[in-house]
Amino acid sequence: HASVTTNRSALQVLSSENCDIEILEKGKTINDFLDNKIKERGSTGNDLPFYVANLDVVFKRHLLWLTHLPRVKTFFAVKCNNSPAVIQMLRALDTGFDCASKGEIQMALSLGVTPDKIIYAHTTKPRTHIKYARAHGVNLMTFDNEIELQKISQYHPKAKLVLRIAVDDSKSLLRLNAKFGARLDTIERLLERAEHLDLDIIGVSFHVGSGCTDSSAFKQAISDARHVFDLADSMGFQMRLLDIGGGFSLTGNCKAIFTEFAETINGALDEFFPPDCGVEIMAEPGRYYVESAFTLATCVNAKRVDTDPMAKHYNGEENSSVKMVYYINDGVYGSLNCLINDPAHTSVTPYLHKAVDGSEQQYQSVIWGPTCDSLDKIIENFWIPELEVGDWLLVDDMGAYSISILTDFNCFERAQICPVLTAETWYALNRF
Numbered sequence: 001h002a003s004v005t006t007n008r009s010a011l012q013v014l015s016s017e018n019c020d021i022e023i024l025e026k027g028k029t030i031n032d033f034l035d036n037k038i039k040e041r042g043s044t045g046n047d048l049p050f051y052v053a054n055l056d057v058v059f060k061r062h063l064l065w066l067t068h069l070p071r072v073k074t075f076f077a078v079k080c081n082n083s084p085a086v087i088q089m090l091r092a093l094d095t096g097f098d099c100a101s102k103g104e105i106q107m108a109l110s111l112g113v114t115p116d117k118i119i120y121a122h123t124t125k126p127r128t129h130i131k132y133a134r135a136h137g138v139n140l141m142t143f144d145n146e147i148e149l150q151k152i153s154q155y156h157p158k159a160k161l162v163l164r165i166a167v168d169d170s171k172s173l174l175r176l177n178a179k180f181g182a183r184l185d186t187i188e189r190l191l192e193r194a195e196h197l198d199l200d201i202i203g204v205s206f207h208v209g210s211g212c213t214d215s216s217a218f219k220q221a222i223s224d225a226r227h228v229f230d231l232a233d234s235m236g237f238q239m240r241l242l243d244i245g246g247g248f249s250l251t252g253n254c255k256a257i258f259t260e261f262a263e264t265i266n267g268a269l270d271e272f273f274p275p276d277c278g279v280e281i282m283a284e285p286g287r288y289y290v291e292s293a294f295t296l297a298t299c300v301n302a303k304r305v306d307t308d309p310m311a312k313h314y315n316g317e318e319n320s321s322v323k324m325v326y327y328i329n330d331g332v333y334g335s336l337n338c339l340i341n342d343p344a345h346t347s348v349t350p351y352l353h354k355a356v357d358g359s360e361q362q363y364q365s366v367i368w369g370p371t372c373d374s375l376d377k378i379i380e381n382f383w384i385p386e387l388e389v390g391d392w393l394l395v396d397d398m399g400a401y402s403i404s405i406l407t408d409f410n411c412f413e414r415a416q417i418c419p420v421l422t423a424e425t426w427y428a429l430n431r432f
């Protein structure tokens with residue numbers, strides 16, 4: 001059994017009036033919650049999209065992490081999902097937070113996260129954001145170049161610095177190392193520069209890329225980090241933090257096996273940073289925590305039935321000439337932006353909320369998003385029973401890089417977030 005630390009005051013926040021997380025009555029399921037929301041909408045004529053944010057999933061992912069990577073403290077990457085409920089839930093679980101900007105820091109602080117639980121994990125920061133971090137006691141931050149060191153020495157000279165190194169990200173669906181990370185052959189010069197500026201480098205970070213498909217990338221990166229530790233130690237820096245970044249995903253195009261990743265990472269940590277070496281290990285998982293926690297509920301706004309007069313003639317089948325065209329209330333400029341933005345999540349398979357009988361006629365269908373752009377297509381050649389305006393479609397695994405990226409294009413309303421915890425999880429949280 002993993003031991004979970006929960007933060008009592010944060011737990012109170014979860015159940016308080018300040019927070020919109022609904023804690024279900026005993027025996028009620030997340031599906032009941034979702035059915036009720038759809039029913040409510042039907043009765044009030046509300047046809048806006050919404051997410052069910054199932055925070056039980058966040059809790060389960062946390063337990064899984066603690067069980068398999070007990071040495072690695074998590075700092076959730078806020079960029080991945082900045083909904084207050086997720087931040088409050090993770091705060092209750094006593095995780096840290098990876099913030100990439102003044103806005104993300106502000107948001108975390110406003111939700112009660114303390115500055116010592118934040119890493120400002122962006123290597124190229126606006127000066128005003130560095131000043132903001134300093135003024136609010138956020139002292140841990142990353143860098144990967146000399147000019148950043150210069151800026152930090154001017155605006156936050158007492159910061160605790162983490163040197164982000166570039167690592168092999170060729171096994172990841174979304175690569176980051178062309179943009180971030182110092183090459184190993186530049187490290188010595190960077191360390192000298194930091195020494196000259198009297199800056200305090202305390203650790204090394206890396207990111208193997210988002211949606212990593214091969215655990216060996218972590219092993220190589222941890223070995224690279226050891227090399228940098230040795231160099232920095234020999235120059236007199238008191239190195240004490242290794243940050244293994246993000247990249248963990250169990251769904252979408254990645255389907256990595258978490259236990260296998262954990263085994264490789266634990267092996268590499270034991271080899272290069274054994275438990276008695278005094279180095280604290282942390283990670284910045286984003287997708288891992290939230291990808292499967294959000295289900296999007298979207299409703300059919302409009303419908304067109306297209307017929308191809310020739311098709312029937314070709315194959316003689318009833319309805320083969322009919323193509324259903326649906327327009328739903330969310331799309332690639334909204335919650336489903338992963339379809340154009342996220343190489344780790346390039347397709348979705350919506351399913352019907354209403355019960356359908358297996359014998360119902362299926363129609364070739366295409367589903368479009370609501371905007372005026374033809375790029376806004378969700379799925380085509382999709383065989384489903386006939387839908388009517390007002391029917392609901394559900395899309396699972398929509399928690400990562402969705403709400404934090406969506407736009408207001410055409411001024412369609414954003415999906416509302418309905419966060420929920422089952423009574424069982426609520427009791428489990430309180431027991432720890």
Ligand code: PLP
Nearest residue numbers: 077210246247248284285286287
């Ligand atoms: N840390 C940093 C610095 C990142 O840039 C990202 C994603 O871009 C993450 C953490 C989170 O990565 P993931 O969602 O793959 O875990």
